[in-house]
Amino acid sequence: MNAIRAAIESVCDPEIPVLTIVDLGVLRNVRQVGDAVTVTITPTYSGCPAMDAIREDIVAAATTAGAASVTVNTVLSPAWTTEWMTDQGRLKLAEFGIAPPGADPICPQCAASNPRTVSEFGSTACKALMVCSACGEPFDRFKDL
Numbered sequence: 572m573n574a575i576r577a578a579i580e581s582v583c584d585p586e587i588p589v590l591t592i593v594d595l596g597v598l599r600n601v602r603q604v605g606d607a608v609t610v611t612i613t614p615t616y617s618g619c620p621a622m623d624a625i626r627e628d629i630v631a632a633a634t635t636a637g638a639a640s641v642t643v644n645t646v647l648s649p650a651w652t653t654e655w656m657t658d659q660g661r662l663k664l665a666e667f668g669i670a671p672p673g674a675d676p677i678c679p680q681c682a683a684s685n686p687r688t689v690s691e692f693g694s695t696a697c698k699a700l701m702v703c704s705a706c707g708e709p710f711d712r713f714k715d716l
């Protein structure tokens with residue numbers, strides 16, 4: 572793996588800084604011809620404001636690593652789903668205190684199941700706000716898509 576590719580793969584989601592775009596399943600392809608790089612991404616949620624920041628971060632990371640030109644293509648089909656998130660990404664989410672998508676939500680504090688959904692929109696549109704019915708701690712859950 573070369574430095575430019577490594578730099579691109581280490582770009583993180585600005586809303587969930589523990590997750591890279593690889594963890595999220597957002598990075599689809601990196602193509603390099605000489606020192607020109609073409610990156611293909613699939614946005615998580617259409618209209619998610621984080622995608623603009625991710626696009627800028629990819630260009631900045633690749634340029635810093637030595638790319639002379641960087642093109643970021645956005646591919647909308649097939650649409651991203653939470654299935655694309657890697658297992659490592661799910662683990663990192665849980666460690667960060669956000670219940671990962673997919674499985675039944677579990678409280679990140681005490682691991683109790685059956686939390687209550689307080690709001691379908693937590694700190695960002697892609698997360699729901701939940702409250703643990705055992706310890707009462709509020710937490711975000713990455714919504715299934």
Ligand SMILES: [Zn+2]
Binds near residue numbers: 682683704706708
């Ligand atoms: Zn709890």
